[in-house]
Amino acid sequence: MPVMDEFREEREALKHGTPKQKFRYFLDYYKWHVVAAVAIIVFAASMIYNMATRKEMAFSVSLVNAFDIGTGEEQLASFAEYAGIDTEEFDVMADSSMQIDYTSTDQNTAASLQKLMVLVAAGEIDALLSDEAVIEQYAYSETFYDLRDVLTAQQLEAYEPYFFYMDQAVAEAISEAQMDPDYDSNAMPERPDPRKPEAMEQPVPVGICLGEAKALNETYIFLGGEGILAVPATSPHLETVSQYVDFLLQ
Numbered sequence: 001m002p003v004m005d006e007f008r009e010e011r012e013a014l015k016h017g018t019p020k021q022k023f024r025y026f027l028d029y030y031k032w033h034v035v036a037a038v039a040i041i042v043f044a045a046s047m048i049y050n051m052a053t054r055k056e057m058a059f060s061v062s063l064v065n066a067f068d069i070g071t072g073e074e075q076l077a078s079f080a081e082y083a084g085i086d087t088e089e090f091d092v093m094a095d096s097s098m099q100i101d102y103t104s105t106d107q108n109t110a111a112s113l114q115k116l117m118v119l120v121a122a123g124e125i126d127a128l129l130s131d132e133a134v135i136e137q138y139a140y141s142e143t144f145y146d147l148r149d150v151l152t153a154q155q156l157e158a159y160e161p162y163f164f165y166m167d168q169a170v171a172e173a174i175s176e177a178q179m180d181p182d183y184d185s186n187a188m189p190e191r192p193d194p195r196k197p198e199a200m201e202q203p204v205p206v207g208i209c210l211g212e213a214k215a216l217n218e219t220y221i222f223l224g225g226e227g228i229l230a231v232p233a234t235s236p237h238l239e240t241v242s243q244y245v246d247f248l249l250q
Helices: 003-014 019-053 072-083 107-121 132-139 153-162 168-178 238-249
Strands: 056-063 066-068 090-095 127-130 163-167 203-209 220-222 228-230
Touching: 056 072, 056 238, 072 090, 072 238, 127 132, 127 220, 132 163, 132 203, 132 228, 153 163, 153 203, 153 238, 163 168, 228 238
Parallel strands: 056 090, 056 127
Antiparallel strands: 066 220, 127 228, 163 203, 203 228
């Protein structure tokens, strides 16, 4: 018997079937359609709810190669209070999930590099805290603000002893070398000591060393030694970053 004729006979028989038979028929033929439809509805409702209830981000800090020893949320709440941020209306966030090891090519490092690149490009990070290796690497990729464009005159004077520098002349030489078809990563210009601007041709303060930030160092442990704060050039909340620097160092 042709399939369509068999299907018509089944439909005709169901007109006189019991509710249980009709329900079983429905499950046999339409179960997965219903499951898919419900899943789509739930997903869409969840997306709409999250968009409707999501608070505007007031400040976001990312900590790379740092381990929270259990009081990170408390410190973030203290900063929100210090900066006068209403956490009922705005979000503040600290992300310490990224780990980068330039001597390794493990999956964690690869995923963290990708995540950090996306967050910086999207303007999702106001302040980046990490160890010297990470900050220096991104500094010479010209990822950070010149702190003279972020901090007040009073802050520049107060925090200058803690500045972490990059040499703009070396950054430009590295960029030019990378454009060469015969580029050799082992023949890059040497990077000068980031704490000795007097040895640089064009010193630019791109970070603040946080060895004196007692509260921070009681909250986070940096794998590569002293933590350093830098400000991505896409940071959307520079005034809050300025407050955060004072919060950490005063």
